[in-house]
Amino acid sequence: MEDRVSEPSLVLVFSGKRKSGKDYVTELIQKRLGSDVCCILRLSGPLKEQYAQEHGLDLDQLMGPGPYKEQYRADMIRWGESRRRQDPGLFCRLASRGAHQPVWVGECGSCCCDVILQTAELCSVIGQVVSDARRLSDLQWFQAEFPQQTQSVRVQSSENTRSQRGWSFTAGVDDAESECGLDSGVEFDWNVINEADAPSLDEQLRPILQLAEEAASSSSVNRN
Ligand SMILES: Nc1ncnc2c1ncn2[C@@H]1O[C@H](COP(=O)(O)OP(=O)(O)OP(=O)(O)O)[C@@H](O)[C@H]1O
Ligand SMILES: C[C@@](O)(CCOP(=O)(O)O)CC(=O)O
Numbered sequence: 394m395e396d397r398v399s400e401p402s403l404v405l406v407f408s409g410k411r412k413s414g415k416d417y418v419t420e421l422i423q424k425r426l427g428s429d430v431c432c433i434l435r436l437s438g439p440l441k442e443q444y445a446q447e448h449g450l451d452l453d454q455l456m457g458p459g460p461y462k463e464q465y466r467a468d469m470i471r472w473g474e475s476r477r478r479q480d481p482g483l484f485c486r487l488a489s490r491g492a493h494q495p496v497w498v499g500e501c502g503s504c505c506c507d508v509i510l511q512t513a514e515l516c517s518v519i520g521q522v523v524s525d526a527r528r529l530s531d532l533q534w535f536q537a538e539f540p541q542q543t544q545s546v547r548v549q550s551s552e553n554t555r556s557q558r559g560w561s562f563t564a565g566v567d568d569a570e571s572e573c574g575l576d577s578g579v580e581f582d583w584n585v586i587n588e589a590d591a592p593s594l595d596e597q598l599r600p601i602l603q604l605a606e607e608a609a610s611s612s613s614v615n616r617n
Contacts, residue, residue, distance in 0.1 A: 402608035403520040404539045405601065406532055408575045409548030411567065412560035414587040416458065418548050419524040421594055425602055426520065430609045434523045436531060439487035440473045460559065467563070470571045477530070485534040489521065520605050528574040542608075546601065547581040554588055 405422070409415045423431045438456070444465070445452040454461035455469075462469075476483055526532050526545075535543045552560075566572060585597050 401521045401539065401542055402611060403605055404523065404535055404543045405520070405546055405605070406523045406526045406535050406543060407546045407548060408526040408532070408581075409587075410550070410555060410560075410572060412555040412558040413548045413550040414558075415524050415548050418585055418587060418594060418598070419522045422522055422598060422602065422605070425598070426605055426609070431520045431522055431605065434488045434521050436484045436488050436523065436525050436527070440469065440476075440484050444469050444472055458559075463563075467565050470566065470569060474570075477528075481530040482534045485523075485531060485538075488523070489538075520608055526575065527571050529579070532575065532579065544582040544601075544604070545579065546583040546585060547575075548585050548587050550587045 405419075407415050407419055419433050423433055435456075441455045441462075442452060444450070445455050448465075450465065451461065455465065456462075473484070523531075523535060526535075532543075532545060550558075583601055585594070586592075587594065591597070
């Protein structure tokens, strides 16, 4: 397994219900910071990659926002949980391998990470954004590995808004740990309300972006 080359300056670990907009928000953060500074890690990336391979499925569609992945979600959850039972940090470790950026945003997908990893040799990135923490063990892994750098972010949307984005309640999914594991018992460092009538995302994300920019600039000072 490829090891991390350097420690990130900031790790933003995102969680939120299905269709709350975790991908949308984390991609916006990466757009604002630039992919030379920030990479998105999707914990579901290595999980889907392995699952797609074993079941002969279309990985691109499993990684996308469309209905395809929903047909397999309940089984993917069960499959992933059986792997996690043997090794709770497995997908966190796989998702963060090789990441060089100073800001991480936590939901690691092989799709975007592969692109970033190819360029990571050439540019020094400072932060990582993990876009899809779902269980306490996910958050605890990053907090244990990067105690100084990890900040948790919860993305929230109403059921009505999530329904407009394609969500409908599915027993065995929406009442399972995958969706409810971080519903209580965690005090998030940041909360983002992803609703049309909430303050704009740019406004809500301003302090997080500022933190990331400070982390990026202190990282580049330390590297020089
Ligand atoms: N603020 C927004 N404005 C416009 N579209 C949005 C917004 N937030 C989310 N969406 C759209 O809603 C859909 C679901 O969002 P997204 O895929 O980011 O959710 P998610 O929380 O990552 O969902 P999942 O857990 O299913 O992966 C996407 O098509 C996305 O483009
Ligand atoms: C199987 C699973 O990783 C699917 C996540 O898909 P997505 O982040 O909603 O695109 C959820 C889980 O790990 O419980």
